[in-house]
Amino acid sequence: MSTLNLLRCAPHALKKQPVWVAPSRNIALSSFLRDAPAATASTKVLPGHEYYPGKEEYGTVIGNREIVGHGEIPYYSDSFMVPCPAIRFKEVDEELGKLREKEKGDWKLLTLEEKKTLYRASFNSTLEEVRAPSGDWKRCLGDNAILIGIMFFGLSVIGLSDPEFEPITVTNEWVDAQTEYLIKRRVQPVDGISSWYDYENNKFKPTWSIFTTKETSQSVKTLSERGV
Structure with a gap:
């Protein structure tokens, strides 16, 4: 013993x-x-x-x-x-x-x-x-599965009620304005979006496209054409 x-x-x-x-x-x-x-x-x-x-x-x-x-x-x-x-x-x-x-x-x-x-x-x-094992993990797993199911059901209802709904924050105009704001405020000057911009020549650096996403690249091209 x-x-x-x-x-x-x-x-x-x-x-x-x-x-x-x-x-x-x-x-x-x-x-x-x-x-x-x-x-x-x-x-x-x-x-x-x-x-x-x-x-x-x-x-x-x-x-x-x-x-x-x-x-x-x-x-x-x-x-x-x-x-x-x-x-x-x-x-x-x-x-x-x-x-x-x-x-x-x-x-x-x-x-x-x-x-x-x-x-x-x-x-x-x-x-x-x-x-001895208590088996509480089964209850926790079931509760989480129910909550996830309710979440997906709610998202499905929202999507079916308005299929053409698009948040304003994902529109091209919003992304362009946000990118322009970040550049003017010099946000993330070390390795972020401001580090891609050449403030002396008022244009983006040639290597900026390596570090950007598809949405940001399109926004940067648009701003480059506008001469931000």
Whole structure:
């Protein structure tokens, strides 16, 4: 059995071990080593880990769940990064409370079902269940396929409703005016459209056609004829 599985199968065993609580979260290592005996002697660890920071603040949120970890915020999460969450998964009810009392005795007296109940009270999923594929990618793939289908359907409706529709930004007049504006503003002077223009001779350079697209080439020819 791996260490993580051992910790998850017997989290209550950790609670029986002596726990040292630092008097300050910003304590230096030297102070930590120097003050450890005194802090251990003065700190009172109760069965429910009531010293846990935020117990009063988050008490209404976590309910009657037992706090078994030490940290900033008491929360539960099934993750390999946090194999032992700060709180147990289920709240303690009357039946589970009796089982907890029985757990304090000899574990050989516990049946297999009682051990499973205790485990599921502490953890929602085993580490193998966390590792197993969830199948969420199928839902994500289906949602994306539906959205793409709706998009193509909308484009088809728009195209069929007005087959001769043409955005003004793709007309020759618009492209010519935009190209002329970019040249006059000297946009992209290093390797863009302004670098193709010879401002001294007021014409395009002979090599401009190598770097342009079909639409830009036609616009540049038109502007060259106009003497931009």
